[in-house]
Ligand SMILES: O=c1ccn([C@@H]2O[C@H](COP(=O)(O)OP(=O)(O)O[C@H]3O[C@H](CO)[C@@H](O)[C@H](O)[C@H]3O)[C@@H](O)[C@H]2O)c(=O)[nH]1
């Protein structure tokens with residue numbers, strides 16, 4: 001760890017924003033909402049039930065705004081200085097990088113290939129990296145593609161390192177053409193690498209079932225995605241080059257895994273896959289840090305690992321570093337992402353200004369030992385386990401109860417907890433143990449998914465795991481760069497996006513009622529009070545659709561019943577100012593992040609709805625190898641249909657369409673004089 005006692009400058013800077021003006025705006029809007037509620041209370045007796053309904057909805061909106069104000073109060077972000085790392089840390093820690101994929105149709109293998117290549121080529125010593133891909137689809141096509149990738153990586157990784165390539169996912173890199181006049185060593189290498197990448201893409205696209213003949217594919221014969229044994233294959237074992245460690249031709253370890261699936265077992269979706277990855281990597285490399293990337297997000301900034309290390313390796317004065325994970329924002333190279341990016345921008349910085357950003361599933365570096373249920377109180381000032389903790393955690397019997405039957409896994413966890421590395425890392429020596437750790441029953445009666453690893457009791461395993469970590473007293477950091485560090489794709493159409501949002505919404509509601517609920521243990525010090533409020537805001541996101549839906553129906557009701565919905569006379573200024581300010585505020589948030597006014601209006605119209613039992617339907621990914629902007633910030637693809645929603649026969653548009661139709665009908669009814677005639681002043685009370 002970097003020495004902080006010396007006068008050397010810090011490896012990162014935490015930038016906190018003051019935002020006095022915006023605080024005043026937030027408070028003013030809160031004040032307006034409260035005045036509206038007061039007005040409703042004072043005039044309750046003069047109005048009918050619609051007044052009560054409006055009051056209830058607005059009370060809900062006021063609480064939400066209060067929580068939003070709390071989140072936005074003092075936003076922060078982290079700026080790492082990776083150049084300082086080289087002077088200070090000579091032996092960088094290892095990092096295990098995890099990619100999850102689940103379906104070769106919804107997640108085209110060429111997408112996974114690009115994600116993997118961008119990881120293998122990051123700017124970090126290759127002997128300190130290992131890339132593990134978990135394939136929940138148990139697809140020979142994915143396996144074939146990755147096997148071919150491991151060969152191409154021997155060309156791609158040295159090329160990127162030698163020429164300091166900025167974007168290390170080939171499908172993005174080769175969107176820019178080479179200056180035709182150039183004839184240099186670089187241009188020859190560029191052309192050769194491009195040719196090889198095109199060969200690889202063709203092979204992946206044209207892949208047929210020819211692999212049946214290949215012994216290497218035997219493990220995939222007679223398998224179904226939800227019925228097969230564990231498969232673990234080592235594609236690439238890091239080997240030192242003749243020139244010794246540090247040579248740019250070296251390629252990191254690269255491993256393929258697919259855990260056992262049987263129809264009658266719960267597999268816990270991505271969380272289950274992640275826990276298997278934790279176990280396999282624990283056996284093989286046991287790196288103290290783990291990077292988690294979804295297969296649809298590639299690394300867009302080659303220095304990400306070094307930047308994250310700046311946060312982990314800076315030792316604060318007189319205490320230990322409490323940062324459990326470093327989360328990067330998720331940016332997208334296609335469109336449909338505006339609302340998400342705006343949301344992420346204020347949530348990310350907002351949480352970072354309190355206890356720490358939430359873990360949001362992709363583009364996140366975790367500390368391995370924290371995932372083994374370690375809390376901040378378990379450590380001494382030098383970061384070692386306290387004697388009580390050591391007794392509690394390292395006792396083999398308790399380890400066996402928590403971690404399952406594998407002795408080697410227990411050993412790896414004990415090593416990780418004590419910050420020791422595994423004694424050997426010949427990866428193939430652990431194939432049998434790794435297969436055992438992938439059995440359906442391996443986790444039964446253990447703590448995996450309950451307190452250890454990624455947590456299971458929600459389909460939004462990311463935020464669930466996140467609150468679990470923060471509740472043990474850890475903090476987290478949010479690195480925000482001018483150039484997006486990770487870039488991914490969004491679902492192609494409206495219904496797909498809504499299925500995804502429904503999963504998020506219900507997954508987060510599940511957490512509100514599980515054992516990590518921020519509503520429980522309100523006086524516990526470890527989850528800070530404002531952090532708790534911020535989580536409540538996030539977890540009630542799905543519930544918001546109910547008052548929103550009801551509120552949207554009130555105008556038509558009032559129109560037809562000739563009742564008043566909003567304050568009259570001078571007090572109507574409250575509603576007008578509130579609506580006006582909110583529209584301007586939202587518009588400003590969109591525009592300040594580089595989006596158009598048009599995209600803002602579209603996003604306001606397309607709101608979510610949906611509360612029912614959710615399963616994890618993997619989002620369909622679009623692989624658009626079209627040129628779309630420079631990669632500097634949010635950009636829109638050149639696809640003419642980008643940003644357009646497909647209105648197929650999905651029921652997800654029903655609520656929105658229903659509201660529009662009801663309101664239109666009410667306006668029509670009103671214009672032809674359908675409303676009742678006798679009503680008292682102020683609208684409607686009967
Ligand atoms: O049974 C499964 C289901 C999904 N996945 C993987 O999980 C990742 C996320 O799935 P995706 O369909 O892309 O979901 P998103 O909504 O885009 O993902 C966000 O939201 C999820 C929670 O709802 C988190 O798991 C993700 O990390 C987060 O990026 C992908 O790599 C999938 O391959 C699996 O490995 N196994």
Ligand SMILES: [Mn+2]
Nearest residue numbers: 294296489619
């Ligand atoms: Mn995704």
